[in-house]
Amino acid sequence: xxxxxxxxxxxxxxxxxxxxxxxxxxxYFHTDIKSKKTPYTIVIPPPNVTGMLTLGHVLNNTLQxxxxxxxxxxxxxxxxxxxxxxxxxxxxxxxxxQLKEEQNLTRYDLGREKFLEHMWAWKEKYGGTIIKQLRTIxxxxxxxxxxxxxxxxxxxxxxxxxxxxxxxxxxYKGHRIINWCPKSRTALSDEEVIYKEEKGHLWYLKYPFxxxxxxxxxxxxRPETIMGDTAVAVNPEDPRFSKLIGKKLILPVMNRxxxxxxxxxxxxxxxxxxxxxTPAHDPNDYxxxxxxxxxxxxIMNDDGTMNAAAGKDFEGLDRSVAxxxxxEKFDKLGLLEKIEDYTHQVGYSERxxxxxxxxxxxxxxxxxxxxxxxxxxxVNDGRVQFHPDRWIKTYRHWMENxxxxxxxxxxxxxxxxxxxxxxxxxxxxxxxxAPTKCDQCGCTELKQDEDVLDTWFSSWLWPFSVxxxxxxxxxxxxxxxTQSLVxxxxxxxxxxxxxxxxxxxxxxxxxxKDVYFTSIIRDDKGRKMSKSLHNSPDPIDVVNTxxxxxxxxxxxxIAPVGQDIQYSNEKCELGRNxxxxxxxxxxFRMTAxxxxxxxxxxxxxxxxxLRPDDQWILARLNTVVTKITQDLEKFNFNEAVRDLYxxxxxxxxxxxxxxxxxVFNATEANAQNEITLRVFDYCLSIFLRxxxxxxxxxxxELYHAIGFTSEDSSIVLADWPxxxxxxxMTELGATDKLxxxxxxxxxxxxxxxxxxxxxxxxxxxxxxxxxxPSSEENHDFLERDTVSLKSLLNASSLKIGDKPDGPTGVxxxxxxxxxxxxxxxxxxxxEMGRLQKQEQEIVQYIGVVNKKLxxxxxxxxxxxxxxxxxxxxxxESNEKLARIREQIALFS
RNA sequence: GUGCGCAUAGUUCAGUUGGUUAGAACGCUACCUUCACACGGUAGAGGUCACAGGUUCAAAUCCUGUUGCGCAUACCA
Numbered sequence: 020x021x022x023x024x025x026x027x028x029x030x031x032x033x034x035x036x037x038x039x040x041x042x043x044x045x046x047y048f049h050t051d052i053k054s055k056k057t058p059y060t061i062v063i064p065p066p067n068v069t070g071m072l073t074l075g076h077v078l079n080n081t082l083q084x085x086x087x088x089x090x091x092x093x094x095x096x097x098x099x100x101x102x103x104x105x106x107x108x109x110x111x112x113x114x115x116x117q118l119k120e121e122q123n124l125t126r127y128d129l130g131r132e133k134f135l136e137h138m139w140a141w142k143e144k145y146g147g148t149i150i151k152q153l154r155t156i157x158x159x160x161x162x163x164x165x166x167x168x169x170x171x172x173x174x175x176x177x178x179x180x181x182x183x184x185x186x187x188x189x190x191y192k193g194h195r196i197i198n199w200c201p202k203s204r205t206a207l208s209d210e211e212v213i214y215k216e217e218k219g220h221l222w223y224l225k226y227p228f229x230x231x232x233x234x235x236x237x238x239x240x241r242p243e244t245i246m247g248d249t250a251v252a253v254n255p256e257d258p259r260f261s262k263l264i265g266k267k268l269i270l271p272v273m274n275r276x277x278x279x280x281x282x283x284x285x286x287x288x289x290x291x292x293x294x295x296x297t298p299a300h301d302p303n304d305y306x307x308x309x310x311x312x313x314x315x316x317x318i319m320n321d322d323g324t325m326n327a328a329a330g331k332d333f334e335g336l337d338r339s340v341a342x343x344x345x346x347e348k349f350d351k352l353g354l355l356e357k358i359e360d361y362t363h364q365v366g367y368s369e370r371x372x373x374x375x376x377x378x379x380x381x382x383x384x385x386x387x388x389x390x391x392x393x394x395x396x397x398v399n400d401g402r403v404q405f406h407p408d409r410w411i412k413t414y415r416h417w418m419e420n421x422x423x424x425x426x427x428x429x430x431x432x433x434x435x436x437x438x439x440x441x442x443x444x445x446x447x448x449x450x451x452x453a454p455t456k457c458d459q460c461g462c463t464e465l466k467q468d469e470d471v472l473d474t475w476f477s478s479w480l481w482p483f484s485v486x487x488x489x490x491x492x493x494x495x496x497x498x499x500x501t502q503s504l505v506x507x508x509x510x511x512x513x514x515x516x517x518x519x520x521x522x523x524x525x526x527x528x529x530x531x532k533d534v535y536f537t538s539i540i541r542d543d544k545g546r547k548m549s550k551s552l553h554n555s556p557d558p559i560d561v562v563n564t565x566x567x568x569x570x571x572x573x574x575x576x577i578a579p580v581g582q583d584i585q586y587s588n589e590k591c592e593l594g595r596n597x598x599x600x601x602x603x604x605x606x607f608r609m610t611a612x613x614x615x616x617x618x619x620x621x622x623x624x625x626x627x628x629l630r631p632d633d634q635w636i637l638a639r640l641n642t643v644v645t646k647i648t649q650d651l652e653k654f655n656f657n658e659a660v661r662d663l664y665x666x667x668x669x670x671x672x673x674x675x676x677x678x679x680x681x682v683f684n685a686t687e688a689n690a691q692n693e694i695t696l697r698v699f700d701y702c703l704s705i706f707l708r709x710x711x712x713x714x715x716x717x718x719x720e721l722y723h724a725i726g727f728t729s730e731d732s733s734i735v736l737a738d739w740p741x742x743x744x745x746x747x748m749t750e751l752g753a754t755d756k757l758x759x760x761x762x763x764x765x766x767x768x769x770x771x772x773x774x775x776x777x778x779x780x781x782x783x784x785x786x787x788x789x790x791x792p793s794s795e796e797n798h799d800f801l802e803r804d805t806v807s808l809k810s811l812l813n814a815s816s817l818k819i820g821d822k823p824d825g826p827t828g829v830x831x832x833x834x835x836x837x838x839x840x841x842x843x844x845x846x847x848x849x850e851m852g853r854l855q856k857q858e859q860e861i862v863q864y865i866g867v868v869n870k871k872l873x874x875x876x877x878x879x880x881x882x883x884x885x886x887x888x889x890x891x892x893x894x895e896s897n898e899k900l901a902r903i904r905e906q907i908a909l910f911s
Numbered sequence: 912g913u914g915c916g917c918a919u920a921g922u923u924c925a926g927u928u929g930g931u932u933a934g935a936a937c938g939c940u941a942c943c944u945u946c947a948c949a950c951g952g953u954a955g956a957g958g959u960c961a962c963a964g965g966u967u968c969a970a971a972u973c974c975u976g977u978u979g980c981g982c983a984u985a986c987c988a
Binding site: 025027028029074126214237239240241252263284285288289293294295296301302303304306409410412413416417419468474508509543576577579582583584586587589590592593595596597598599600602603604605606607608609610655657658661664665669673676684769772773775776777779780782783813860861863865867868871874875876877878879880881882884885888889892 | 917
């Protein structure tokens with residue numbers, strides 16, 4: 020390709036499409052299990068199979084891709100396992116809703132078998148969109164290893180785990196109060212309940228004593244449950260009630276006798292000090308029910324409507340309707356004392372978005388404490404590291420207070436529980452296959468449990484089930500444990516903690532070494548992205564507008580470690596502009612001549628071959644290579660991106676590239692040209708590689724365009740740059756001192772340009788410059804660099820010498836005083852003004868430093884290096900001040 | 912209630928274990944279509960680092976408290 024073929028502005032669309040399919044076709048992302056390289060594995064947090072790509076996914080997967088590409092370039096045998104989650108409730112609800120809308124059918128109309136057929140057909144047709152979308156943003160997943168949490172292999176793992184835990188006594192069936200979602204009609208785990216603050220009421224209801232001796236008033240937020248009341252409880256130490264304990268009350272509306280009981284659980288100060296007890300519909304009431312041997316009538320159906328036990332007046336009514344009716348009835352009976360406004364937390368079903376109903380039912384549970392202990396240790400002793408590490412506290416708190424995990428769901432889309440019950444004697448069998456007959460009574464009719472398992476019961480096995488555990492596969496042996504997990508802190512309990520438990524329990528090893536928690540993405544007003552707010556941009560639109568590289572780069576740039584990020588599409592301009600910038604660097608390079616023969620290195624070059632700008636950029640490049648590598652090792656993605664951006668734009672383009680122009684443009688052939696081109700190419704090849712994990716598409720395009728790689732290879736396979744050793748840098752003259760000199764030179768140039776700007780002299784208009792160096796050393800340095808200086812200043816002549824006669828503009832900087840002859844246009848007042856402003860600033864600074872140095876404590880207690888530095892500053896500042904005053908004197 | 916986090920330029924954010932005169936991007940002002948790039952260049956303006964104390968020779972940085980915001984979590988019906 021030559022420059023003529025490169026458009027002025029970079030256009031991402033064609034480039035991105037072309038490269039992804041090439042990479043995939045050539046098998047770059049497929050892991051060779053036979054490779055001798057050290058493995059580096061990441062398993063993707065499997066998105067819901069029904070899901071569409073969101074910005075959250077973009078962030079999460081971009082960071083994983085950066086790690087994978089970085090480690091691949093560093094010589095690791097990388098493996099990124101992709102896949103999707105069957106997402107029980109979410110997927111089933113979605114399909115049920117669609118079935119209702121399109122055919123007006125419920126899952127019950129179809130029946131279990133037919134409905135599941137429908138589910139699978141739906142999944143084949145609409146599922147996995149997100150997997151295709153991940154390719155659009157450049158994810159280098161090993162697609163040949165794609166898995167699904169409900170595929171046969173993973174189902175086998177789930178079954179195996181269930182049986183093992185059951186046999187170990189860690190899975191049991193229990194009659195307990197669980198969180199019930201009346202919309203999906205299933206039990207939920209505690210983690211699937213989200214609490215929302217709601218403005219409700221506190222109803223004060225009177226319960227008369229059976230003997231007619233007055234009444235007790237209870238305060239409740241849930242009047243609709245009174246039909247299930249089997250007691251009223253008070254604190255036995257409450258003097259208002261203690262003597263009344265044991266008396267009978269009449270439950271109004273139901274006209275049933277219930278006892279007044281004493282239980283220390285009741286808070287005397289809250290409400291009236293008396294609580295209605297509904298054991299089947301409240302976890303605390305249930306506990307109390309057990310303690311006091313109370314009846315536990317269930318008054319609701321599984322869809323949140325009242326059942327026969329609630330009485331004829333209520334049967335069939337929705338819980339919200341029943342609430343109103345109960346209050347109405349109390350009011351009519353004169354038993355409604357008052358209603359207060361009351362703000363409280365109401366538990367909602369995460370997926371169904373309806374208030375959950377505590378419900379007494381038979382469910383399967385995992386005993387968590389024995390599993391939690393080793394998992395807690397693994398994080399405490401650093402076998403698993405969290406980034407940022409403050410999440411350890413959250414993890415610890417949950418693990419130390421862990422409750423048993425309700426794993427059964429009354430859904431159809433999910434792994435069926437491998438438990439069978441004898442229809443005759445009721446004996447329970449847990450096994451992979453249904454037993455042919457009951458070994459207790461000989462009955463051959465064994466019925467499988469109707470329930471399926473919580474989605475997370477398959478997700479928690481993901482880091483090893485994807486490699487076909489429990490089979491002892493080669494993959495499992497080589498690729499487990501994985502290295503890094505990148506996920507959101509919102510699923511620390513759902514997923515991260517449980518994976519650590521499962522890994523230790525079934526593999527005897529932690530599932531990953533590092534967990535990087537990503538930021539939560541908010542809109543530019545700080546609101547969470549959500550469908551209902553329509554503030555969630557479609558990443559695919561963003562890719563079409565700005566390019567995938569731009570989106571990736573911007574995401575990495577704006578995502579701080581452990582902080583929320585505010586996103587808006589416009590921010591992608593940053594990435595797009597940056598892509599355009601490097602595109603044009605290469606365009607520029609194309610005009611300067613053929614690719615250097617030895618661009619791969621700068622071997623053989625020494626100090627004498629290089630211009631100060633070459634030495635400076637090599638020193639900076641070396642620092643940047645080290646810095647970016649460290650940033651990535653420490654998961655400091657945004658720092659790495661910022662460092663790269665600053666280096667490429669503010670150092671390489673603004674200064675180095677500009678300094679190369681006079682060399683490249685020289686009409687007569689010169690030896691310098693060849694050397695400078697080589698340094699240029701060397702730098703370019705390195706920062707394109709550093710950039711590749713962040714912007715894979717454009718970097719490969721440019722790597723090919725310039726000829727750093729052959730048509731049949733790719734930057735994907737290139738080596739990660741290594742910093743040169745210090746003694747080599749010294750040989751090249753790329754020392755700290757040189758860098759300091761060059762930076763001072765830039766300051767000088769800026770000062771002169773400032774004079775230019777003040778006189779409104781166009782950049783295109785040439786000027787004459789005379790430099791009076793402030794020392795012998797600076798003199799030598801500047802003399803060596805006149806070509807570059809001349810070009811950067813667009814000077815027609817540049818001399819080193821004394822102040823010329825006649826009026827001049829003046830720029831005083833640390834290494835030299837510059838005179839710019841301006842003929843008759845010198846504005847004395849303006850020159851004076853600028854010099855005086857400069858004088859004022861420096862005098863102020865000298866004051867501050869002098870104050871420090873005259874402080875005995877500072878000189879005595881501060882480290883010597885700090886004091887010396889300040890002394891040096893004051894010497895330099897005084898010298899500069901003298902020169903400024905000299906100029907002022909000339910103008911007065 | 913408890914825990915965690917945040918507060919720096921008009922806006923969005925950097926600022927590593929305390930140590931030059933606190934930086935960037937976007938926006939703003941002036942000039943420039945110069946042969947890499949107007950998705951650009953040059954030069955600028957803009958900050959009492961939320962507030963009040965404390966530790967220190969030295970605090971945006973460490974400690975305490977206050978205020979405001981966000982998140983997580985808890986059985987107060």
